[in-house]
Amino acid sequence: MGIKIFMISFIITSIPLIFLYISFSTEPASISITNFKPILSSNNVLLKPTRDSYPVNFAYLISASKGDTKKLKRALLALYHPANHYLIHMDREAPEEEQREVAEFVASEPVFSLVNNVYIVGKPNLVTYRGPTMLATTLHAMSMLLRCCKWDWFINLSASDYPLVTQDGMVNLIHAFSELPRDLNFIQHSSHLGWKLNKRAKPMIIDPALYSLNKSEIWWVIKQRTLPSAFKLYTGSAWTILSRSFAEYSIVGWDNLPRTLLLYYTNFVSSPEGYFQTVVCNSEDYKNTTVNHDLHYIAWDNPPKQHPRSLGPKDFRRMVLSSRPFARKFKQNNPVLDKIDRDLLKRHRRRYTYGGWCSEKGKKPEACSGFQSENYGVLRPGPGSRRLKNMLTKLLSGRNFTKRQCR
Ligand SMILES: *[C@@H]1O[C@H](CO)[C@@H](O)[C@H](O)[C@H]1NC(C)=O
Ligand SMILES: *[C@@H]1O[C@H](CO)[C@@H](O)[C@H](O)[C@H]1NC(C)=O
Ligand SMILES: *[C@@H]1O[C@H](CO)[C@@H](O)[C@H](O)[C@H]1NC(C)=O
Numbered sequence: 001m002g003i004k005i006f007m008i009s010f011i012i013t014s015i016p017l018i019f020l021y022i023s024f025s026t027e028p029a030s031i032s033i034t035n036f037k038p039i040l041s042s043n044n045v046l047l048k049p050t051r052d053s054y055p056v057n058f059a060y061l062i063s064a065s066k067g068d069t070k071k072l073k074r075a076l077l078a079l080y081h082p083a084n085h086y087l088i089h090m091d092r093e094a095p096e097e098e099q100r101e102v103a104e105f106v107a108s109e110p111v112f113s114l115v116n117n118v119y120i121v122g123k124p125n126l127v128t129y130r131g132p133t134m135l136a137t138t139l140h141a142m143s144m145l146l147r148c149c150k151w152d153w154f155i156n157l158s159a160s161d162y163p164l165v166t167q168d169g170m171v172n173l174i175h176a177f178s179e180l181p182r183d184l185n186f187i188q189h190s191s192h193l194g195w196k197l198n199k200r201a202k203p204m205i206i207d208p209a210l211y212s213l214n215k216s217e218i219w220w221v222i223k224q225r226t227l228p229s230a231f232k233l234y235t236g237s238a239w240t241i242l243s244r245s246f247a248e249y250s251i252v253g254w255d256n257l258p259r260t261l262l263l264y265y266t267n268f269v270s271s272p273e274g275y276f277q278t279v280v281c282n283s284e285d286y287k288n289t290t291v292n293h294d295l296h297y298i299a300w301d302n303p304p305k306q307h308p309r310s311l312g313p314k315d316f317r318r319m320v321l322s323s324r325p326f327a328r329k330f331k332q333n334n335p336v337l338d339k340i341d342r343d344l345l346k347r348h349r350r351r352y353t354y355g356g357w358c359s360e361k362g363k364k365p366e367a368c369s370g371f372q373s374e375n376y377g378v379l380r381p382g383p384g385s386r387r388l389k390n391m392l393t394k395l396l397s398g399r400n401f402t403k404r405q406c407r
């Protein structure tokens with residue numbers, strides 16, 4: 001079935017694209033969004049920047065569930081850059097008011113409407129904690145983004161994540177590594193399953209969200225299974241940055257490995273912590289593309305490392321020193337987010353993270369609030385870029401890189 005690009009009725013009335021809505025089916029996806037009439041902005045200029053003005057670009061999936069709308073809006077503004085693509089997934093459990101709030105927000109942000117690179121999953125999934133429906137949502141997003149847009153890396157985040165580096169900084173960094181192959185996959189992984197051997201690899205679960213309209217918890221099958229012998233199991237971080245090539249391989253699965261493993265992982269607890277790890281490391285073609293790092297700052301509870309601690313002002317220094325481009329998780333409006341905005345992103349209240357694309361000549365203090373088309377393509381990386389570069393240099397240095405792949 002071909003991709004259908006739905007523009008809500010107001011677009012048919014020849015008003016410029018305010019808000020793009022993509023889905024794979026022609027049925028009205030969710031009443032809240034199809035019935036929703038966004039407020040039109042007065043700006044009638046349709047800008048079509050060529051994304052080629054930047055050396056690389058990213059496709060972000062930002063997942064949110066019930067109660068996350070405020071966090072989601074803030075994270076989206078902090079991550080926004082006109083060269084990237086942003087797909088928002090709201091758990092189907094989120095009430096209609098919240099779905100509408102997000103849709104209205106996307107439609108009313110002047111730059112989003114002008115550039116047209118923020119999308120909402122029109123037919124969202126019901127996502128169960130620790131169930132395979134989370135993975136299904138990620139794969140769904142990857143396939144939509146592959147069909148619609150041109151990008152180099154796919155980045156999976158939630159509304160509780162926040163960037164520590166500007167998007168110009170991320171682009172600049174890749175640029176600085178001009179030799180950095182585009183097919184690298186940042187997937188933290190290990191074959192030492194430890195306690196997960198008995199708690200993850202052997203038990204089997206069923207996720208009712210695969211067939212039920214109502215949210216409920218996963219349930220456990222009484223019998224256990226043996227460890228796989230047809231492939232080797234890997235585990236790691238659920239936060240990954242995937243190359244376009246590997247994303248395509250995972251979705252199309254031309255040698256069947258991604259598909260077989262997906263079926264296997266349907267009954268696996270917390271499949272997002274192992275699926276891409278196991279796929280990439282069991283694939284001859286892709287196992288040399290892994291960088292064993294998730295590029296996230298996460299403060300875990302002590303073993304079993306299942307519940308990240310919420311970050312606050314006390315963590316700021318460690319976050320910066322970690323040189324990582326993303327951190328999690330944050331509670332809504334934690335004061336440390338204001339400090340990150342001020343010191344690392346140069347982001348003003350309710351505005352975008354600073355970047356060359358929005359710089360206005362001679363205007364101080366520079367607040368990133370509008371699109372300056374003459375500056376499209378200009379990079380102003382900001383403070384975190386150099387730190388991130390040092391970290392990547394270490395990660396990619398010959399021995400560190402290959403010695404840590406798929407062991
Ligand atoms: C993607 O991001 C979400 C955060 O919303 C996370 O829970 C999930 O496990 C991630 N990974 C995959 C492979 O889905
Ligand atoms: C599912 O939810 C609907 C509406 O909330 C309710 O009427 C129905 O009884 C629920 N079904 C089950 C099996 O719990
Ligand atoms: C991956 O690396 C190994 C060891 O360096 C090498 O033998 C193998 O040919 C490489 N595979 C591919 C597909 O490049």
Ligand SMILES: *[C@@H]1O[C@H](CO)[C@@H](O)[C@H](O)[C@H]1NC(C)=O
Binds near residue numbers: 394395397400
């Ligand atoms: C390899 O990584 C370690 C730890 O991340 C770092 O201390 C070391 O300098 C790196 N090696 C090289 C050659 O960069």
